[in-house]
Amino acid sequence: MTWSNPPVHGPLADALAQLAATVEHLGYDEGMHQMLATARREMQVSVPLRRDDGRVVVYSGYRVQHNFSRGPAKGGLRFAANVDLDEVRALAMWMTWKCALVDVPYGGAKGGVAIEPRDHSQRELERVTRRYTSEIAPIIGPEVDIPAPDIGTNEQTMAWMMDTYSALVGHTVQGVVTGKPVGLGGSRGRATATSRGVAHISLMAMAAHGMKPEEASAAVQGFGKVGRDAARFLVQSGVTVRAVSDVDGAVFSEHGLDIAHLGAHVDRTGSVAGFEGGEALDPADLVTLDIDVLVPAAVEGVITADNAGHVQASIVVEGANGPTTKEADAILLERGVVVVPDILANAGGVIVSYFEWVQAHQAYQWSEREVNDRLEERLTTAWHAVIEYASAHSLTYRAAATALAVRRVTEAHRQRGLYP
Numbered sequence: 001m002t003w004s005n006p007p008v009h010g011p012l013a014d015a016l017a018q019l020a021a022t023v024e025h026l027g028y029d030e031g032m033h034q035m036l037a038t039a040r041r042e043m044q045v046s047v048p049l050r051r052d053d054g055r056v057v058v059y060s061g062y063r064v065q066h067n068f069s070r071g072p073a074k075g076g077l078r079f080a081a082n083v084d085l086d087e088v089r090a091l092a093m094w095m096t097w098k099c100a101l102v103d104v105p106y107g108g109a110k111g112g113v114a115i116e117p118r119d120h121s122q123r124e125l126e127r128v129t130r131r132y133t134s135e136i137a138p139i140i141g142p143e144v145d146i147p148a149p150d151i152g153t154n155e156q157t158m159a160w161m162m163d164t165y166s167a168l169v170g171h172t173v174q175g176v177v178t179g180k181p182v183g184l185g186g187s188r189g190r191a192t193a194t195s196r197g198v199a200h201i202s203l204m205a206m207a208a209h210g211m212k213p214e215e216a217s218a219a220v221q222g223f224g225k226v227g228r229d230a231a232r233f234l235v236q237s238g239v240t241v242r243a244v245s246d247v248d249g250a251v252f253s254e255h256g257l258d259i260a261h262l263g264a265h266v267d268r269t270g271s272v273a274g275f276e277g278g279e280a281l282d283p284a285d286l287v288t289l290d291i292d293v294l295v296p297a298a299v300e301g302v303i304t305a306d307n308a309g310h311v312q313a314s315i316v317v318e319g320a321n322g323p324t325t326k327e328a329d330a331i332l333l334e335r336g337v338v339v340v341p342d343i344l345a346n347a348g349g350v351i352v353s354y355f356e357w358v359q360a361h362q363a364y365q366w367s368e369r370e371v372n373d374r375l376e377e378r379l380t381t382a383w384h385a386v387i388e389y390a391s392a393h394s395l396t397y398r399a400a401a402t403a404l405a406v407r408r409v410t411e412a413h414r415q416r417g418l419y420p
């Protein structure tokens, strides 16, 4: 556990620093601080894979369940080469705050396998997913912990997880994961929910800070499940999206990118690099472009002490989890850049994951319109709660969002009491 030996840098250090500031603001004692800082359960597993050529490799896998006070744990599964236990711990803690902030009845969890998915065939990814699922099966389930897609995983991954878990328990359990294909009990609107939420929150932040969408420009880092549709929804709302990037490159157009054509290019080539509807851009320069709204929607730790002083956007909307380091956060605050935190900005995904889980329990599918309306209603409620709390207590949006969330988790914990 991390309490006695916390890291100094990285996502877990940032998450623990945010929690420490929140605990001080709320006036909680050291015992409560320790409870909130440590995960309730952590599992580390080996995931052996027989490759298509017969060789065997062994990957490390993790599942961290940070908190259960408000309900079963919930959080994504990440496939990325650099995943480690501390990163998964940080992401699980942020999930707890996110679920509490948007008032869905879950605690937070996260999983990861330290594998580079682009180096593997679909058949290999299926075997890794099934083996990882069987290793963590004792600690997941619709009333225990419900995984969902994250970086490097998708609805196919969730279908394999659901099938593996169902085979192990002997009957179909749709509610064990969310983000499944719609034909297998997935929710309409889930695939675009995080992006829809990012765009909805961006528009509310722009309105609150006197910016009209049709006069605003944006840059989106990451063109995956979150970034791609976030860029599309922003353009649909009138915003000029000048730049997008992915792990292989970036493209820029002063007059705005055609996201549909860019999407077709990515489907064909696998990357935004080489898109003819814009100029090539150094991906590192995207963060400091002269635009109004910056949407980091890729990985953690991309707005740092080195580049925060050069960010020209007046609003940063965190589509990714943990894209702003704590040092960068302080610099952006001092420079008057508004940061809409991840636990609010990208909460659309977990909200519709919750709707998917509810639909699995009801064995009934809602219409896409119903899903989208309920999603926007929940996000709007959370947004107003955050800006009102921030204004009442002179806090940043991140500090306000974390305080509201931690208070809810703590209230549930106190009402349940400590066993034994």
Ligand code: NAD
Pocket (backbone or CB within 6 Å): 149, 150, 151, 152, 153, 194, 221, 222, 223, 224, 225, 226, 227, 245, 246, 247, 248, 283, 297, 298, 299, 300, 319, 320, 321, 322, 346, 347, 349, 350
């Ligand atoms: P994804 O794997 O679908 O896409 C990730 C994208 O980021 C890809 O385009 C990849 O090329 C790009 N990328 C990776 N490293 C990069 C770098 N250094 N610079 C620029 N681009 C880079 O993943 P995703 O599901 O879109 O997740 C993105 C972020 O959003 C993550 O932080 C994730 O935790 C968060 N998030 C995802 C969801 C969800 O529903 N998928 C929900 C909430 C939060």
